[in-house]
Structure formats: C-alpha cells, structure tokens
Amino acid sequence: MNCPKLKNWLEERYDWEGMKRFAKRKLVPEHRYDLWYYTGGITLFLFILQFLTGMLLAFYYVPHIDFAHKSIIEIVTKQNLGWFFRSFHHWGSELCIAFLFIHLFGTLLLKSYRKPREFLWATGFILLGVSIFFGLSGYLLLWDERALAAVRVATGGAGNFPFIGGFIKAFLRGSIDVTGDTLTRFYAFHVAILPIITLLLVGLHLLLMQYHGMSVPLSLEKEKRREIPFFPNFFYKDLMVWLVVLGVLATLAVLLPPEIGAKADPLAPPPENVKPEWYFLFLLETLKLFPGAILGLNGETIAILMVSCAILFFFLIPFFDQRSARGEKSPLFTWIGVIYLLYFLTMTVVGYLS
C-alpha cells in the first residue's frame, strides 16, 4: 500500500516519519528464553477478545434474578451463533487466566520483576487479581446452582477476614445472602467497574513496558546478544502466535461448550461434589488443611490471614529481592519462586482430583 497523498496529509499534521523511525528503533532481544515474551502478548490478545465477545453478549443478557438464567439459555438456543459466542467467552476467560499465571510465573522465575521494573510487576499482579474477580463475577451471571454455591463460598471466605471481613462480605453481597442484589452488583462489577480498571492497568502496564523495554534474564545480561526490530519482525511473530491461540480457543469453544446448570435456588442445598473454577482450587485446598479451631481461635480466620500474607509477600517480592536488583544471582528467590509454583500446581491438581 502506497498512498503519497495520505502520507503527506499525515506528515503535515503529525511527525509520521518520526513515529516510523521510533517503531523501527524499538528492538526485542533474541535469546533462548524469548518464548516468554509472547505470554504477555497472548494475554493482551485474549483480553481484547473477551472485551469484544462480552460487549456482544451484553446485548442479550438480562441481569435480573428472574430472567438471568433464562436469557443465557435463550442466547445459546435462539440467537444466531449465540452458542458459539457464549462458549468462546467462557473459554476465553479460562485461557486468559491460564496465560496470566504462565506470564506471572515466567516473570517470577526469570526475575524480570527486578529493578527497575517493580511497578510493571505490581500492575501485572493487580491485573491478575482483577481478572480472577472478573471470572468470579462473570460466573455468577449465569445464576445456576454451581455459581450460587461458588459465590456463597467466595464471599463467605472473604467474610472471615479479621476486622474488615464483615464489610467486604456485605459490600460484595449487597445483602445478607447471595441474592438478586448480588447479581446486579456483580453485573456492574463485570461490565462496568472491572473493565475500566482493566483498561487503565493494561494501559499503564504497556506504557511501563514501552518505557523500560524488554527485560533480559540475569544469566544472559552480560552475553553479547542479537536483537530484532519490534516492527515488523516481532510484531508479525506475535500475530502468528495470536492466530494459533485464536484457533485453539475457537476449537475449544466449538467442541466443549460449557454446561448451564439448573437455575439457582437460594433455599436448595448445593449440588453434590460442587467445585469452583480451577484457579480457586489451590485456595480451597489450602483452607481445607486448617482445623476448625486453632488455640481457641477461628481456624478459617487464621487460614485466610496466612494465605493473605503469602500473597502479599508474593506481591512484594521485587522489593525484597535485593540481590537481583543489584544484578547478582539470587538463588534464594529462585527457590521461593519454585516453591510457590509447585505449591500452586500441586494444590490445583489435588483439588482437581479430590
């Protein structure tokens, strides 16, 4: 494509050539760990897909306790391609969170969080939290038995937090129990509040990444390395990977449509052997390890406190890891990272199999 007139028009108004130079100058290092650079891009791509399909589903979804469940069944059975877009949105969320975890542990083990990228780590970490809340709030919108049980447990667990637990629980539920008020509230979280926060955080994350450039693993920092231009070389590679992800996602959406359980009944017992989404399993299994009472104190509260401390420590790792900040090897934090990863994987598998 070559349009000199359009080029001139732009050049008179913006520094078009300058922008092109800038895009060409941006380089991406090439080395044996550069596969990890794609995980962030994949997550971004999945976020875009979630935004698009979510907007479409919002055309037909009715956030009301009496109609929510029915409206999803109608989307799936009556709208053109509704079954596909609902399934796609579901699998998009699963893959999105999976890639967020992969991106997180990749960043952790390669120590990409080290100085000067601490805030990059922090924005990404908060985005993971936001995404998990996205998953939980989106799941309740289905308003089936399993969703009701999951949100009851999750908000109830938050209620065990010392001092502020009661407030958090009341704020999340909007009523004493999980009711129609919780549904409208979670709808607001899911389609208005969380998307805005996500946009801001993703923008900040990308801006910081642009500012700092790609991190190179400590072990390779001293080596002479090759670099390729971001545009077009790396960008095209990104697009190819995205295409593969899109293919996988569409395949999952077509072959494994998520089920819709029976409509939630607040008075009925939860269905047998009910399990939360896979990314909550490690939490659930951890809470199971604690007895009901420890030294006369509520076991749940202690469990929640310890889990919160572990997550807070995880969040603050870039600030604790002083050796890697100085550019030295930091085996202690490699081990801490491996332990976190193994714990997460083991507990998820245990939760899945039990």
Add this chain to the structure above:
Amino acid sequence: MKLKYSLITRRTFLNTLFGGWLFAFFAGTFSALMKFAFPTLGKEPDFVVLNRKDFTDLANNSVKRFPWGGVVGLYFKKADGSVLALKGVCTHMECNVAYKPEERRFYCACHNGWYDENGKNISGPPPKPLEVFTIMEEGEKLIIAKKGVKVELPKA
C-alpha cells in the same frame, strides 16, 4: 506456448495470496460477529388470528387495539357501524396513532398528523395513508390479513 516472462512476480503472487487469505479471515470473523449482533429481526406478520367474541360488542365510533406483530393494529367501528382494520402506526415517523371520536379522525401526536375515517392522510406531515387490512371471519375466529395475502391457517 511458454512465456518468456512471468506475468506476475513472485511477490505479487504471494501478496495476493496472503492478502486474500487475510481478507477472507477478517470478513468471516466480522460477518460472524454481525450475525450475532443483529438478531433474527421480527418479521411483520401476513395475518393475525383473533377471537371474534372480543370484538363483537364494540360500540360505534370507537376503536379496539390488537397486536399486529410487534406493533399496534386498530379494529375500528365507524359511526355508521361498518368496520375497518388498520395498522395504528403513523406513516411519517412510526409513532402510534390515536382515534379522536369527537372529530372522527385519527391523530398522531408526534408531529401533529391527521388521517380521516378511512385512514387517508389529510393534514400534517404523514406522506401516505394508514395501511388498511382485510377482515375475514371464520367461525369463532377473526382473521386480519394484509391486503392480497392468501391466508392459510395451520391445521389444529
């Protein structure tokens, strides 16, 4: 016959191939999205079947509404006792029209449009008369149909 030179370069060929593939891919994706975004739009019915009893004791010079697909239909008994069925939607900007018995005219409040007893536009912006339907009676059923449409009732 063998050409000495290729008509297109390898680059043109590849660009067309990949460009075409990309175009097809995005066109497919876009059409799928649009298919979902535009629902199966409700089609205007060819006829509706009503209960005759509901309309028999209608007073002279008054109207009774009935659902015509997603919009309003008007069953209208004139002052002289003859009946007429119309689509109660103004031909100007699709507002619902109202019958004014004292003036024996139909009125659209949106832009001050008037139609006479037969649905003919007589004053204000409406460009066309109101659509008039055919009325048929079959036993207990009252069938209101578009003009010129063959009514085929489903066998019960």
